[in-house]
Amino acid sequence: MKYDVIVVGCGPGGSIAAKTAAENGLKTIVFERGQNPGEKNASGVGLTPKIWRDFPEIMKEMNLPSQRVARRCTAHLCDEKGEIIAELSWTPSKLNTYKEAREFMTVMVYRHQYDKWLSTFAVNAGAELKTSTLITDVLRDDKGRVIGVVDEKGNKYEGIVIAADGALSVIANKAGIRPKFGPYETTLVVNYDFEAPADKIDDIIGDNALHTWFSPLYPAVYHFFKKDGFHIGLGQWFGAIKKNLRTYLEACIKSPPVAKLIKQLNAKPREFHAHQLPWLQYPGKTYAYNVMLVGDAAGFPCPLEAEGIWHAMYSGRLAALNAKDAIDNNDVSEEQMKKYEDAWVNSPLGEEFSAGKEFQEFWAGLPFNTEKIGEFNEIVNDSLNLFTGATSHLEMSQLFLKNLREKGPSILPLFRKYLMPYIARVLEEELSDFAPLTNVLEKMLPKKKVRRRN
Amino acid sequence: MLVPFEKVIHKLEGDQGDFIKVNQENCVACKKCLIVCPVNLWYMKDGKANIRENYKDICLECGSCWQVCDYNAIIFTYPKGGTGVIFRRG
Numbered sequence: 001m002k003y004d005v006i007v008v009g010c011g012p013g014g015s016i017a018a019k020t021a022a023e024n025g026l027k028t029i030v031f032e033r034g035q036n037p038g039e040k041n042a043s044g045v046g047l048t049p050k051i052w053r054d055f056p057e058i059m060k061e062m063n064l065p066s067q068r069v070a071r072r073c074t075a076h077l078c079d080e081k082g083e084i085i086a087e088l089s090w091t092p093s094k095l096n097t098y099k100e101a102r103e104f105m106t107v108m109v110y111r112h113q114y115d116k117w118l119s120t121f122a123v124n125a126g127a128e129l130k131t132s133t134l135i136t137d138v139l140r141d142d143k144g145r146v147i148g149v150v151d152e153k154g155n156k157y158e159g160i161v162i163a164a165d166g167a168l169s170v171i172a173n174k175a176g177i178r179p180k181f182g183p184y185e186t187t188l189v190v191n192y193d194f195e196a197p198a199d200k201i202d203d204i205i206g207d208n209a210l211h212t213w214f215s216p217l218y219p220a221v222y223h224f225f226k227k228d229g230f231h232i233g234l235g236q237w238f239g240a241i242k243k244n245l246r247t248y249l250e251a252c253i254k255s256p257p258v259a260k261l262i263k264q265l266n267a268k269p270r271e272f273h274a275h276q277l278p279w280l281q282y283p284g285k286t287y288a289y290n291v292m293l294v295g296d297a298a299g300f301p302c303p304l305e306a307e308g309i310w311h312a313m314y315s316g317r318l319a320a321l322n323a324k325d326a327i328d329n330n331d332v333s334e335e336q337m338k339k340y341e342d343a344w345v346n347s348p349l350g351e352e353f354s355a356g357k358e359f360q361e362f363w364a365g366l367p368f369n370t371e372k373i374g375e376f377n378e379i380v381n382d383s384l385n386l387f388t389g390a391t392s393h394l395e396m397s398q399l400f401l402k403n404l405r406e407k408g409p410s411i412l413p414l415f416r417k418y419l420m421p422y423i424a425r426v427l428e429e430e431l432s433d434f435a436p437l438t439n440v441l442e443k444m445l446p447k448k449k450v451r452r453r454n
Numbered sequence: 455m456l457v458p459f460e461k462v463i464h465k466l467e468g469d470q471g472d473f474i475k476v477n478q479e480n481c482v483a484c485k486k487c488l489i490v491c492p493v494n495l496w497y498m499k500d501g502k503a504n505i506r507e508n509y510k511d512i513c514l515e516c517g518s519c520w521q522v523c524d525y526n527a528i529i530f531t532y533p534k535g536g537t538g539v540i541f542r543r544g
Contacts, residue, residue: 132536193543274514
């Protein structure tokens with residue numbers, strides 16, 4: 001069967017690719033291995049404002065039963081028993097460059113609903129949706145070039161291939177783009193969904209719907225509230241997994257503050273998930289002859305917070321536009337496919353990776369490092385204690401700085417190594433070291449007690 | 455409080471096919487698959503990795519076993535279209 005465009009996978013990237021291709025007059029088919037789009041989803045932290053900025057005509061129509069708007073984030077810094085020692089909470093900054101980003105942080109939905117809804121835009125634009133169909137291989141011509149795909153029953157489909165088939169992309173593998181991601185290029189994410197009465201979540205959580213937990217007990221945990229339930233989960237790079245990640249997650253769920261919140265919400269476990277989430281410093285090659293990779297298949301989740309839905313949708317559109325260009329030029333060569341890669345590199349998507357190395361190393365070095373995060377949490381708490389009066393302010397400052405000097409050697413190198421290069425990259429300035437600040441702190445330590453009045 | 459994870463894993467109806475295969479000749483007993491599998495599907499027998507006979511009941515199709523195997527001892531493909539795990543609240 002011949003098509004102009006074959007989209008493999010009907011997640012957010014696949015749906016937008018198929019919609020865009022069909023709108024541009026291309027004969028388009030999109031394959032989904034589930035019985036419905038969204039059944040095999042790889043979860044997701046929520047929908048970020050960028051989706052509203054870049055897909056306004058779609059998003060203005062969204063009204064899904066599970067959606068909950070998050071207008072506040074809260075980070076819980078915990079000790080080795082999982083007890084909260086300090087908390088930080090924040091709201092959208094007025095510095096954001098567009099309206100939606102100033103109004104909310106994310107909209108939480110269940111992907112099972114979102115993906116299915118999004119696929120209707122592809123179908124309404126004229127794309128053919130073929131569900132319950134697993135694509136198992138690429139189709140090659142007698143010169144060995146990829147000209148389409150083959151399904152599990154041996155049916156052959158010819159056309160430009162847009163691979164939106166996730167982290168374990170069959171197309172990326174079979175087309176020879178990569179065998180698999182490396183040990184520090186993809187993470188395993190384990191996640192429990194809990195159900196809870198919507199009115200209880202409204203009362204106790206409201207729009208403070210984006211929680212994170214940091215403790216030496218577990219690598220950083222996300223805790224995101226939907227309308228009538230929540231996700232609680234964590235991830236780690238395969239190269240750093242030393243024991244079953246589910247045991248860390250269950251330690252967090254059983255930790256006193258989380259267990260208390262679960263009890264208050266009368267929440268019950270409803271579903272257990274595991275999936276791979278690519279988390280790269282920079283994506284690898286995203287095209288081959290007649291093939292383009294989008295979304296997770298391309299390794300696009302943001303290297304700062306691993307959000308990937310906008311990235312999938314944005315890259316899906318760019319790939320479909322290049323497919324249109326390829327059809328118009330009657331050219332599916334590597335050179336023509338590379339135009340897609342050039343397009344995303346020079347777009348807001350490419351910008352996401354401008355400090356990808358620094359972002360990725362920071363997460364690996366601190367929030368996902370159970371040996372370091374406890375000391376960091378204590379230092380944050382100590383610094384906030386400078387503003388309480390239990391111990392005299394001068395003495396507390398001295399104790400803090402003394403403690404910082406003692407603990408500093410294990411924590412400050414992480415900042416020097418990971419955070420400062422990022423700040424330098426953002427500012428496009430040379431911040432050669434964190435040392436100037438630590439030097440200042442050390443100089444602030446009084447040499448001897450000074451009685452100002454006398 | 456926490457129910458066993460097996461009780462909150464949901465599957466579509468239908469024959470999934472044999473989507474995980476073990477080539478034991480290649481297994482070097484590194485046990486990475488045992489450590490990584492979030493639903494404990496792997497065990498050692500006679501110095502080789504084995505997958506539980508009923509793995510299709512709870513496998514979440516994350517492909518972690520395939521991802522960590524550096525010796526091509528684990529062959530992972532997806533279940534047949536329209537079968538396998540369903541994430542209704544994913």
